[in-house]
Amino acid sequence: MTQEIQILVISLQRSPDRREKARQELSKINLPWEFLDAVDGSLMSQPPSEYKPSKVKRLQGYSLTANEIGCYLSHKKAWQRCVDQNLPTLILEDDFTLAADFENYLKTLVENSDRWDFLRLQGLYEVPYNKVSQIGNVTIAKNQGDAVGATGYLVKPVIAQRLIDASHEIYEPVDHFLEHHQKHHLDFLAIRPYLIDITRVKSTIDDRSEREPIKGLSKRIRSVYRALDRIFSKHPWFPR
Template identity: 30%
Template sequence: MKSVVISLARMTERRSLIARQFEAMGLGFDFLDAVDASQNEHIRLSRYDEGAAMARYGAPLTAAEIGCFASHYSAWQLCIERDESLAIFEDDVLLGSRFPQVLALAASRIDQHRLIRLFGKHNRRTRHLETLSAGYTLVRFQQGPIGTQSYCVSPDGARALLSKATLWNEPVDHYLDRFWLHRVASKAIVPYELEEMSRDILVGAIGARSHRRTGMAKFRRELSRQTDVMARLIYNIRHWPH
């Protein structure tokens, strides 16, 4: 399974750091140039619909969020073009000493499971799927863990993700978590052997939103959230544990 690292071409220090980590572990990879919102590259590639974002998310996406979605969208397209599974990374990760073992385990199972996450930002309830070697476990999330720092995807999984991503109305990690929409279950190998760098020290990080939703925006977001809760519950009941 090939690895690609999504990274802005101008972020040379970040590229050097991630390259050194892969090299130290004897892992090969290719850079996939991220869509650079600072250069308005996201505009020509975007499938973003601001009206839909306001209706669903209660706020417009930032240029950086649109660029991030476009970058992962490009990675899914690459997976299909190459007709091979890919391990996809963002360049703000730190690899643990046993990460190569986890990557090998994911590579041996990705065709069956279509999407295997190697990191998630939040702890969520999971269902045990398989006991793996070296103390690792394959699990399925009942609720997506948020984050696109690292995951593996098969061509079949990439096609499913692309099929429902014709219109972008939320950040890409939120979209990845909506498995009831694109039918790609959210699975992971735990414990993680990868962590996210501190956002405070990263130049070019998307960062947090500068304002809270109020009024109608807050209502729209809460309505979408509750709709998701029901859709997720129904999907989990119908498709659990596969």
């Protein structure tokens, strides 16, 4: 396959073991790829301008961790590289495993890039889906639920730019944002079954804790704040 796609692996410079595992996994395919140095949230002395702590606390009911913010910024960095190089891009986090015959699947998708703009290749949760099209033995589908996860996906430059444009404020984990259709107004497709899985090793990019669901009075207060945001903001965070 000619240089019709770029492959970026988001990874922290301080994670040599994870980088070595990524190298081993990518040795299974004969395609060029490169590491994209992740934004290390643990080194940020203060939140970036895109993150408004008090507003996030009101409208989410919790604060994002430093590494969640860094993870989001890392994906924005990858989207910008996609735009700058003007190439469809496979974006990977460094805790991935590839399906058998992944290279041939990827070649098929690149050769039929008119069928997709953004393709989810991995999901954390199993959700129902509707088949959209079939390319050989590759099934392109529309998920009927939020699979979340951002370990592996394909994106075209025009969509990468729209994701950047919709990310002038950061208030949710990046994989939740990708599912937030009312915000970015994009409908994404997925490959089913998925071609990428995660290694089940704790991520050093995103240290998201197991949060308790927002319940009771806290949930009602959050709903009020979100309703007010929809009324008074030109760009509400949680539009209907």
